[in-house]
Amino acid sequence: MDNTNATQIGGKIRRLRRGRNISQANLAQNLAISASYLNLIEHNRRKITVPLLFKLADFFGVEVGELAQSDDSQLVGDLMEIFGDDLFIDSDLTNQDIRDLALTNPVAARAVLSLFDKYSQIKTNQLATTYEKNSAIVPYHQATDAISDFIQENANYYASLEKAAMRVRHDVDIASDNFMQGLTSYLLNVFGIRWRLANLEQGINKGLADDETMLEISDILPPETAKFTLAHHIGHLSAKAEIDNIIENSTLPELEAPILARNVLASYFAAALIMPYESFYLACKKYRYDIERIALQFGASFEQVCHRMTSLQRPNMKGIPLHLIRTDIAGNISKRFSLSGIHIPRHSGACPRWNVYAAFLQPAKINIQLSEMPDEEKYFCIAKSFEKGEYHHNAPLRHFAIGLGCNIMHAKAMIYSDGIELGKSAKIVPIGVGCRICPRINCQQRAHPIADHRLMN
Secondary structure (H helix, E strand, O other): OOHHHHHHOHHHHHHHHHHOOOOHHHHHHHHOOOHHHHHHHHOOOOOOOHHHHHHHHHHHOOOHHHHHOOOOHHHHHHHHHHHOOHHHOOOOOOHHHHHHHHHHOHHHHHHHHHHHHHHHHHHHHHHHOOOOOOOOOOOOOHHHHHHHHHHHHOOOOOHHHHHHHHHHHHHHHHHOOOHHHHHHHHHHHHHOOEEEEEOOOOOOOEEEEOOOOEEEEEOOOOHHHHHHHHHHHHHHHHOHHHHHHHHHOOOOOOOHHHHHHHHHHHHHHHHHHHOOHHHHHHHHHHHOOOHHHHHHHHOOOHHHHHHHHHOOEEOOEEOOOEEEEEEEOOOOEEEEEEOOOOOOOOOOOOOOOOHHHHHHHOOOOOEEEEEEOOOOOEEEEEEEEEEEOOOOOOOOOEEEEEEEEEEHHHHHHOHHHOOOOOOOOOOOEEOOOOHHHOOOOOOOOOOOOOOOOOOOO
16 A cells, blocks of 8 residues: 555544444454554554454445545644644744645644634734724634534534434425425424515524514515524524534534534535435436536526535445535635545635636626646636625625535546547646745736745745
């Protein structure tokens, strides 16, 4: 087995073990090795043998290739990003120093990330206090990054929520041939709650009224958003035990993170309820990830379908390993997830050469890009900008772009690759993560010097 790969999978084994709430002693016993040897493997101080790798894959119910593939590239990239901050300008750390920290001691590396997150939270909140109460500046919340890490560690797949959604979907389909009517009957028959469209305060999507027996949903939401909101509320009620169990077995920090996680997991349930796993997976195969065609089939939005595509990670029924990024027109990244291997920035904006930014120049059009990161990995990416707003005159609009992509080896599985040259003669755009950690010195769009380089007179 390749020594580099063997060096990088200890952190993945540890996170799988902790995610299942299994002690080192119990896992070691199941593998017929000593707990001390397992501890050395988890800290990347011993190579893992091929037979042991197969045992681990069988124990955790994952593919051998999935287990052997490093998932620490995101950690390395996150560390490079934070060490590119001006705070460390006099530290003279090299990229190799940062890689060594991430690969030899990932626990300490994640502690450094957590410390920098808290530093960023304090700095941004102090900045926000200098503005008026109604300022557009929103204080930084560490919980946002904690949730992104939480989703990443679980590969955005939650088997218990999939089962809960299928259970409810069965009852909904029995109640009526019409999905919305079925949701209505389920909510009333199981929880004694009716729902109605209502004129709610601006910015509020739903609320409970009449002693919490009436769910009110804003009457100015798009139809697919209103349906998702109803399914989301059902998720909070019918999958509460599953959601609580996932959070209890996670490493999420206290305070806001568990609250936000419940909302995120209820959204996952809602997507699984509206777009059941097997039928959605088959539609992706049949229509080759044609997002708009699939959205029509399930009555979902473009963004909802993109999110659902990233969750196709059921063993023996997996979709393409995708990455997803959502950004606003100012370059703020509000959602990030990567199974493709591409690194998405944690704190700063991404490379301006990414097509997720160019998408704002061609509203509502799907933009296609072949790109190459500094590590020479190539990716096939699509991006589309869209507006969010309420259905009334002079409603304030928010502008977003969604980027979805995969390693170029999977590009032919997507309909958007038709007619695109994918071979050696393909036009590939060199991109990076962020200017401070990108080694492309001669890039004409560079906004900052490289963090570990010094300017000379």
